[in-house]
Amino acid sequence: xxxxxxxxxxxxxxxxxxxxxxxxxxxxxxxxxxxxxxxxxxxxxxxxxxxxxxxxxxxxxxxxxxxxxxxxxxxxxxxxxxxxxxxxxxxxxxxxxxxxxxxxxxxxxxxxxxxxxxxxxxxxxxxxxxxxxxxxxxxxxxxxxxxxxxxxxxxxxxxxxxxxxxxxxxxxxxxxx
Numbered sequence: 001x002x003x004x005x006x007x008x009x010x011x012x013x014x015x016x017x018x019x020x021x022x023x024x025x026x027x028x029x030x031x032x033x034x035x036x037x038x039x040x041x042x043x044x045x046x047x048x049x050x051x052x053x054x055x056x057x058x059x060x061x062x063x064x065x066x067x068x069x070x071x072x073x074x075x076x077x078x079x080x081x082x083x084x085x086x087x088x089x090x091x092x093x094x095x096x097x098x099x100x101x102x103x104x105x106x107x108x109x110x111x112x113x114x115x116x117x118x119x120x121x122x123x124x125x126x127x128x129x130x131x132x133x134x135x136x137x138x139x140x141x142x143x144x145x146x147x148x149x150x151x152x153x154x155x156x157x158x159x160x161x162x163x164x165x166x167x168x169x170x171x172x173x174x175x176x177x
Contacts, residue, residue: 050093057084129160
């Protein structure tokens with residue numbers, strides 16, 4: 001069981017941190033259309049790359065420059081972005097869950113936003129855990145209608161602290177390597 005937990009933790013960490021494709025889009029990849037096609041194939045294939053799905057969502061979600069979107073001939077399309085985020089989240093990618101929760105919150109779909117925030121936390125996004133701590137402790141201005149639940153607030157606070165410690169240790173180990 002410990003190996004599974006370690007693998008899950010490493011997977012979540014890589015999904016959250018290794019967002020290289022989006023950086024490449026804005027920082028000089030020469031053939032942006034080709035990169036877009038690679039990401040699309042990686043996301044939509046039989047064994048999807050969840051990071052690719054999240055990155056595709058970002059491309060449709062105005063998270064890359066207008067010039068880049070014009071070069072690859074796509075326009076902003078929030079429903080499509082959200083489909084890619086949901087696919088990434090369903091596969092266990094915290095970044096996809098977090099972005100989905102953000103958009104649902106903006107659309108005032110509080111119950112679904114809360115659901116995706118909880119998934120993001122469980123998949124290792126410490127910010128989502130801390131956000132949920134605020135929600136369940138009654139300190140969130142964004143989700144005022146959620147009833148205070150001190151047990152859940154404590155759980156999410158402890159999880160945010162524990163996950164932060166794991167990430168810090170992993171970073172220390174990466175620096176030493």
